[in-house]
Amino acid sequence: MTIIEIENLSAGYEGKVIIEKCNLSIQHDDFIGIIGPNGGGKTTFLKALMGLIPLRTGQIRVFDNEKQVPKILIGYLPQINHIDKKFPITVREVVLSGLIQTRNWLQLPSKNTESKLQHNLQLLGIESLQHKIIGELSGGQMQRAFLGRAIIASPKLLVLDEPSTFVDSNFESELYDILENLNKEMAIVMVNHDLGTISSRVKTIACVNRNFNYHPSNEVTTEMLEQYHCPMDIIAHGAVPHRILHNHN
Amino acid sequence: MDQIIGVFQYTFFQNAIIASVFTTIICGIIGTYIVTKRIVFITGGITHASFGGVGIAFYFGINPILGAAVFAVLSGLGIEYMSKYKDIREDSAIATLWSLGMALGIIFIFITPGYTPNLNSFLFGNILTVSYTDLYAMFAVVLIVVVFFALFWRLIMYIAFDEEFARSQNIPVQLFKYILVSLVALTIVINIRVVGIILVLSLMTIPPSVVNLFVKRFEYILLYSILVGLSGALFGLFMSYWLNIPSGASIIFALVIIFFLGKLLSIVLVKKKSTEGLSGNI
Ligand SMILES: Nc1ncnc2c1ncn2[C@@H]1O[C@H](COP(=O)(O)OP(=O)(O)OP(=O)(O)O)[C@@H](O)[C@H]1O
Numbered sequence A: 001m002t003i004i005e006i007e008n009l010s011a012g013y014e015g016k017v018i019i020e021k022c023n024l025s026i027q028h029d030d031f032i033g034i035i036g037p038n039g040g041g042k043t044t045f046l047k048a049l050m051g052l053i054p055l056r057t058g059q060i061r062v063f064d065n066e067k068q069v070p071k072i073l074i075g076y077l078p079q080i081n082h083i084d085k086k087f088p089i090t091v092r093e094v095v096l097s098g099l100i101q102t103r104n105w106l107q108l109p110s111k112n113t114e115s116k117l118q119h120n121l122q123l124l125g126i127e128s129l130q131h132k133i134i135g136e137l138s139g140g141q142m143q144r145a146f147l148g149r150a151i152i153a154s155p156k157l158l159v160l161d162e163p164s165t166f167v168d169s170n171f172e173s174e175l176y177d178i179l180e181n182l183n184k185e186m187a188i189v190m191v192n193h194d195l196g197t198i199s200s201r202v203k204t205i206a207c208v209n210r211n212f213n214y215h216p217s218n219e220v221t222t223e224m225l226e227q228y229h230c231p232m233d234i235i236a237h238g239a240v241p242h243r244i245l246h247n248h249n
Numbered sequence B: 001m002d003q004i005i006g007v008f009q010y011t012f013f014q015n016a017i018i019a020s021v022f023t024t025i026i027c028g029i030i031g032t033y034i035v036t037k038r039i040v041f042i043t044g045g046i047t048h049a050s051f052g053g054v055g056i057a058f059y060f061g062i063n064p065i066l067g068a069a070v071f072a073v074l075s076g077l078g079i080e081y082m083s084k085y086k087d088i089r090e091d092s093a094i095a096t097l098w099s100l101g102m103a104l105g106i107i108f109i110f111i112t113p114g115y116t117p118n119l120n121s122f123l124f125g126n127i128l129t130v131s132y133t134d135l136y137a138m139f140a141v142v143l144i145v146v147v148f149f150a151l152f153w154r155l156i157m158y159i160a161f162d163e164e165f166a167r168s169q170n171i172p173v174q175l176f177k178y179i180l181v182s183l184v185a186l187t188i189v190i191n192i193r194v195v196g197i198i199l200v201l202s203l204m205t206i207p208p209s210v211v212n213l214f215v216k217r218f219e220y221i222l223l224y225s226i227l228v229g230l231s232g233a234l235f236g237l238f239m240s241y242w243l244n245i246p247s248g249a250s251i252i253f254a255l256v257i258i259f260f261l262g263k264l265l266s267i268v269l270v271k272k273k274s275t276e277g278l279s280g281n282i
């Protein structure tokens, strides 16, 4: 079942086109890994997909149960680096802000939101940190909190921009188990530099380097690497299945 | 002691105290927003731009505070509108607005024929001369600010913390920002009579900065900033009366003293905590 249909999309900033000719249709059970070099336009693509930056051409159609709708619930984990680490907000509130759309417009607390919150914090192992200020957390803990914020509303589409940044290898495999579970209920689009993870955990792959190329399998080929000049980490994770790929030079 | 009680009999002093209360409520709330959102510099730009409005209003014989209000709101909305398209860290653009406002103000006041107004009252304010009209206007702003923040503080906090995420969740972020920047502009204008254009910024920034030394939650900073501001304003007000010095300056001076005392206390507390930690380990 299609939830999002992207047609001939191009987008950029201040008159500069960053990505063009994107065509993609996202199914309700997709798990798409996005790879590409730094500055290739991965984050830009995600922002265009969510309507955070205006499209220069093309269109995005959104569907719910085969019917076209103006919007669906989207969970978003931004690439870490754009938040103010000194901002006076607790971990609790950060995660709760993921319910911003589904709560009443005054954002008053309720039994229901509280139990959702506690379940979510438990899942991510950050219960004991909930009253801390977000900036006091380590990078990995912060990433968990932001993941919590992204998934707490049970969105139809989960958009993750490099979710494993700062996360230790223990939690990383736990993270992908969590994502695998979530994938039963929502589509996932994930940017990741770690090719080992991409090919073992995602279902399909898209390469973004100014243009957009979708590969309907999770096999990372040498040709893809060459075409997209992807200087990416290849990390082997103990028990996690992975492929070692050729260097491309 | 008689002197303390005696001064309360004067209407101007009663008005000044009421004005202090109103002012610190407004500034505590809006100040917390601009400090945590890190738009102090933008607020400075709006403040000084409003002086242009004062000058032009004088020239055309309109109420100068009205002129300031129009200029402040328009420059605030303008900056917000621009930042929709560009990341507004455009320091130099804001600095230009800053001095342009002052320049326009001076020029128009200079070319106003006849009587030259006393600029000091706009630059430094005088809380001891606030009128009932001023008080009513302040009360209206208090109501608007308090109601808006009481209803929406969570949304305001979420948007200030991570605007992009809020936008990804279909929150009308731009609308909130326009409303908030208008409230910032109103806050500035309403305080011109109290502490003046030059000093109003610190009336907003010092209380939350002091509170933030000890408290790290948005909603508590909002509340405690009002209390800190009020102590500074009252302390300054009495100083001004007894020492016969300008009230705006003495209020800001009192706030700066509170800031340094707070800083000192926070350093002592940190030291104490770390030595406790050490002895605990031994
Ligand atoms: N807000 C912005 N304004 C102007 N240009 C931008 C902005 N954000 C990104 N760019 C430019 O767009 C290009 C693509 O950036 P983008 O963040 O999409 O890359 P990316 O593939 O996500 O890179 P990374 O792997 O480093 O996260 C870069 O050249 C960058 O300089």
Ligand SMILES: [Mg+2]
Pocket: A042, A043, A044, A079, A161
């Ligand atoms: Mg990126």
